[in-house]
Amino acid sequence: MNQTSTETRAVVVERDIAFPPEKIWRALTQPHLIAEWLMKNDFKPAVDHRFNFRGDWGSVDCRVLTIEPNKTLSYTWDAMGLESVVTWTLTPTSTGTHLRMEQAGFRPDQEQAYQGAKFGWQKFFANLEQTLARAD
Amino acid sequence: MPDTHDVIFRTLVDPTRRAIFERLCRDGDQTVGALTAKAGVSQPAVSKHLGVLKQAGLVRDRHKGRQTHYSARPGALAPLIDWTSQMATFWQGKFDDLEDLLKRMDQ
Numbered sequence: 001m002n003q004t005s006t007e008t009r010a011v012v013v014e015r016d017i018a019f020p021p022e023k024i025w026r027a028l029t030q031p032h033l034i035a036e037w038l039m040k041n042d043f044k045p046a047v048d049h050r051f052n053f054r055g056d057w058g059s060v061d062c063r064v065l066t067i068e069p070n071k072t073l074s075y076t077w078d079a080m081g082l083e084s085v086v087t088w089t090l091t092p093t094s095t096g097t098h099l100r101m102e103q104a105g106f107r108p109d110q111e112q113a114y115q116g117a118k119f120g121w122q123k124f125f126a127n128l129e130q131t132l133a134r135a136d
Numbered sequence: 137m138p139d140t141h142d143v144i145f146r147t148l149v150d151p152t153r154r155a156i157f158e159r160l161c162r163d164g165d166q167t168v169g170a171l172t173a174k175a176g177v178s179q180p181a182v183s184k185h186l187g188v189l190k191q192a193g194l195v196r197d198r199h200k201g202r203q204t205h206y207s208a209r210p211g212a213l214a215p216l217i218d219w220t221s222q223m224a225t226f227w228q229g230k231f232d233d234l235e236d237l238l239k240r241m242d243q
Contacts, residue, residue, distance in 0.1 A: 009219075009220050010220070011220045011223045011224045011227065013224060013227040013228055013231055015231050015235075017234075017235060017238065019238045023238060023241065024234075024238065026241070027234055027237055027238060027241065033237065033241070036233075036237045037230060037233035037234040037236070037237045038230055038233070038234075082219055099231075101227055101231075103223055103227070105219070
């Protein structure tokens with residue numbers, strides 16, 4: 001089990017956005033703006049600052065790792081048994097910004113797997129509900 | 137693999153069985169007797185639930201003297217909990233919300 005618990009995996013989401021990096025940077029680093037698209041938080045743009053994201057399902061423990069204004073931001077993201085690091089990268093393009101988010105984390109062990117599965121079920125049922133609502 | 141999902145969901149939909157599985161995940165290796173003490177159902181009922189959990193590949197048993205010890209199988213829930221796909225869906229949604237916010241924001 002120790003063998004598998006150190007295996008890392010990652011999620012990458014990328015998108016070309018029609019706004020300059022400076023504007024996206026504000027949305028990524030100002031708490032009241034972050035709250036509008038991600039979650040309520042007590043983020044501060046300072047390395048080693050510890051903060052939380054708070055959702056209706058629980059909270060995420062975070063610590064700021066790196067900040068390079070308008071370019072890159074990374075913080076730890078620990079929630080529901082998942083220990084991970086979220087890294088935002090902003091690259092200017094001719095039409096705006098290429099925004100990349102990578103979340104790299106450790107493969108869940110047994111207890112984490114169970115917590116993860118519970119989350120999976122919630123999502124599963126939420127999706128089911130939506131599907132049913134659309135079916136009316 | 138949807139079939140694996142089906143089996144896991146069907147196996148864990150029973151609250152007593154789910155509680156037994158949860159206890160094995162949380163507390164590790166246990167005998168039928170120890171599980172019965174906390175399950176609130178008879179020992180034969182616990183044994184039956186363990187049989188179903190074993191068939192679904194969620195637990196394994198090990199004989200030690202006259203006792204059978206049960207434990208949760210590591211990775212048993214792996215098919216359900218591919219966190220990367222969960223988080224990918226989460227972040228895709230958040231990217232949409234971020235774009236909406238950017239449209240509303242002042243320059």
